[in-house]
Amino acid sequence: METVKASATWSREADRYTLWVEDQAGRAFVPEPLEDYPLAALLLELDEAEQETGRIAGFEILGFLGFDRWDALPKLDLLWQLPGQEPLPLDELLKREQRRLRQQAERAASLA
Amino acid sequence: MGPKSGQGSAEPPRERIERLVAEGLMPWAAVEQAERLWQERLRHGVTMPNGEQVWITLDDLYHVIVDSRIWRHPERIVRALESVFEIRALEHGRKLAFSRWYEGERERLAALVLYPDRTLRTMHLIDERRLRRYTRKVGEVVWRQ
Numbered sequence: 001m002e003t004v005k006a007s008a009t010w011s012r013e014a015d016r017y018t019l020w021v022e023d024q025a026g027r028a029f030v031p032e033p034l035e036d037y038p039l040a041a042l043l044l045e046l047d048e049a050e051q052e053t054g055r056i057a058g059f060e061i062l063g064f065l066g067f068d069r070w071d072a073l074p075k076l077d078l079l080w081q082l083p084g085q086e087p088l089p090l091d092e093l094l095k096r097e098q099r100r101l102r103q104q105a106e107r108a109a110s111l112a
Numbered sequence: 113m114g115p116k117s118g119q120g121s122a123e124p125p126r127e128r129i130e131r132l133v134a135e136g137l138m139p140w141a142a143v144e145q146a147e148r149l150w151q152e153r154l155r156h157g158v159t160m161p162n163g164e165q166v167w168i169t170l171d172d173l174y175h176v177i178v179d180s181r182i183w184r185h186p187e188r189i190v191r192a193l194e195s196v197f198e199i200r201a202l203e204h205g206r207k208l209a210f211s212r213w214y215e216g217e218r219e220r221l222a223a224l225v226l227y228p229d230r231t232l233r234t235m236h237l238i239d240e241r242r243l244r245r246y247t248r249k250v251g252e253v254v255w256r257q
Binding site for chain 1: 123124128132135137138169172175178179180181202204206227231233234236237238239242245246248250251
């Protein structure tokens with residue numbers, strides 16, 4: 001299974017988590033939204049002529065902290081590797097990051 | 113170069129933009145152009161054809177301009193908001209809006225996610241096939257031009 005080096009962005013206010021494939025950074029992309037959850041989409045790379053290259057540019061999900069439709073995620077023959085971490089399938093990586101960000105949000109709420 | 117591993121697993125959008133610029137993947141002039149547009153237009157709100165005004169935060173601007181088709185033409189954010197033709201309701205008061213406009217002969221389509229506080233949280237340029245995919249199953253139409 002192919003492993004891609006990835007980075008992630010997170011916005012608490014927007015509840016938006018995005019994984020970016022580093023090799024496709026700065027390029028154009030088009031979303032392939034999940035069937036029943038249009039707030040999440042696989043981002044597919046486009047070339048200069050705006051044609052799909054067949055490569056994945058990332059994955060974006062809004063409403064991330066409450067997301068539970070794991071069965072709606074695309075089944076990809078791909079592992080995502082964040083810096084300093086082990087490569088994981090999309091669902092496992094998102095579940096781990098959701099747990100981490102939920103804990104972070106709970107800590108912030110308890111301090112407020 | 114890549115993101116730093118010691119800073120947690122996710123960057124704020126602004127940090128990623130700065131990194132892409134440092135890596136030569138995006139020109140700083142494009143970021144400045146988008147920030148200028150935000151100062152002059154977007155932070156004051158853009159009125160959609162249904163009369164509703166929508167804002168975009170700087171954080172969300174840095175997220176949206178990562179697509180090269182938007183950092184090369186940040187004015188497309190304004191065009192997309194001003195050209196909304198349909199809005200659908202999603203859970204938790206969120207909305208999915210679709211817009212269509214022309215650049216010369218070329219038709220452009222966009223999908224926009226709006227939150228209940230009337231902020232634009234993401235925007236993507238799409239094609240007819242994606243428009244059909246977005247609208248096939250989801251959301252009650254709450255406004256249509």
